[in-house]
Amino acid sequence: MVEVILGGLRMFERELLLFAGFWFVLGIADEIAIDCLWLWQRLVNKRRTHRLVPDLENRVLIGGAAVLIPAWHEAGVIGTTIRHMLTAWKQAHLRVYIGCYANDTATLVAAMTAIEGDRRVRLVILDSKGPTTKADCLNRLYRALADDEVRAGVPFRSVIVHDAEDMVHPAALALMDTALSDADFVQLPVRPEPQPAARWIAGHYIDEFAEAHAKAMVVRDGLRAALPSAGVGCALRRKILSDLCKERGPGADGPFEAECLTEDYELGLLVTRRGGLGRFLRLRDHDGNLVATRSYFPSTLPEAVRQKTRWVHGIAFQGWERLGWQGRPVDWWMAIRDRRGPLSALLLAIAYVLLFVSPTLAIAQRYGLIAPREISPLLLGMVWFCFAGLIWRAVMRFAFTAREYGWAEGLRAVARIPVANIITIMSGRRAFVAYWRSLSGEMPVWEKTTHYGHPALVRESRS
Incomplete structure (x- = not known):
């Protein structure tokens, strides 16, 4: 029974990795393109502040x-x-x-x-x-x-x-x-x-x-x-x-x-x-x-x-x-x-699910409860590309925040990435529910922030 459950969990993990990996690769490539264009404007076109x-x-x-x-x-x-x-x-x-x-x-x-x-x-x-x-x-x-x-x-x-x-x-x-x-x-x-x-x-x-x-x-x-x-x-x-x-x-x-x-x-x-x-x-x-x-x-x-x-x-x-x-x-x-917010929320939610599923399967494999996994070169390449992209995004987040607010705030910016992710997930789910209600004719109201x-x-x- 345990082997069946763990086997199903492994298949679930693989499908999530393929789905999330594909979209994360596209997202990282998109951000790298913006980074390169910004660097080109700074170095070649001299577009400075x-x-x-x-x-x-x-x-x-x-x-x-x-x-x-x-x-x-x-x-x-x-x-x-x-x-x-x-x-x-x-x-x-x-x-x-x-x-x-x-x-x-x-x-x-x-x-x-x-x-x-x-x-x-x-x-x-x-x-x-x-x-x-x-x-x-x-x-x-x-x-x-x-x-x-x-x-x-x-x-x-x-x-x-x-x-x-x-x-x-x-x-x-x-x-x-x-x-x-x-x-x-x-x-x-x-x-x-x-x-x-x-x-x-x-x-x-x-x-x-x-x-x-x-x-x-x-x-x-x-x-x-x-x-x-x-x-x-x-x-x-x-x-x-x-x-x-x-x-x-x-x-x-x-x-x-x-x-x-x-x-x-x-x-x-x-x-x-x-x-x-x-x-x-x-x-x-x-x-x-x-x-x-x-x-x-x-x-x-x-x-x-x-x-x-x-x-x-x-x-x-x-x-x-x-x-x-x-x-x-x-x-x-x-x-x-601009419109990738709901997809970002879904992908980040999947990523946090994988943070629980993958270690669980690794422990099960360590104690012989499940056979060793087989990872295709394509999937392995996507995982490493996503990991490198995460590091690059953290470096860019630090650099731009530190540039405007100082190095201490730049270090906090890296530590705040999980906080931003959780807010993205919660707001994405809530926005989907609100939009679904609006399709039934519910008029939106000014749900403003208190200052x-x-x-x-x-x-x-x-x-």
Whole structure:
């Protein structure tokens, strides 16, 4: 009986190894291709992180800039975000639109207190009770923006999207305003701030964004592939939103799809599909600081899984369904990379199952309970290639994290790889369940992250 069970387990192990090995090999080859393109751009095309000219933050804007900030249950951070933004961005042609809900009194009070009579800020209260979706809130802000343009008789030149917990860079507004002279959509890097009390859960965002926004997005920009928006630190020409709104039809509430969970991600891709030019700008100021949007990311496992569930659901499942497969071959390649979340979750789950099954069979073989295994050269080659790929990925993860946050954080990045894997598995499963429910007509809601701290407060306490 034991031999039958162990024999079945061995067959199960072999099938899992073949299936997971095949897809892991493809995934590793994909990542190596991105690594090689990044190195080519660095060494041959000299695409490096350049320094900004001094005093860019005080440059007068070419045209009016409108900032849209949706907020639901953000009483702990919205006030700091508003005060810091108004202090960092002193330009007179700036208008900030804050979207709040009538049934969220705490956020309303915090926002009104922070505005302090600054005429550059307009508080917009949604008619419907919250939460709806982030896209629905953005549409209401867009309508308020359009109403102001009609009253003033002067259209805005650019529209910038931010979240309620963001800490902006003083030079970011003028940088985006200048870049839109040659582009239709501009994305700045996102820089998660370290949280000493949450080194593992919150820290894994540091590792992922350090690599994605210093390598993957740089490569996409160099290939002129469609660039996704991060939903923060991104600017669009005003006309782009008008055109998107018209394309949705006369009954559209705005340019954003209310049922979409990742309207920010889609926004950048739609710009390229319409023939527009998107750019990813990675620059440093004269003090060497990255011009990026800084914020704290979820610090607990349930919050991290909830946030990444929305990302996987919106990008992988809704993205496949809503956007399909269009564009050049390079855009297909990037779309596959963006939508591989559910497959990655499945493969990682299989890998952890094998971590239990393979040692169990090895022990059984050691005590003669099962015959020695026969491994084909192909399977053995895939296993060794995957092992080498794992080492290479750990080296790259260390290098990019250490480059931005220091060598100590780089070492933690390697140790955090299993944490990131577990979050990927849990969010992938949860996203699949959520998407399955949506197929029955269940309307998605704004399952947002709760924020308790703000990086601007830490900067102020240090100064």
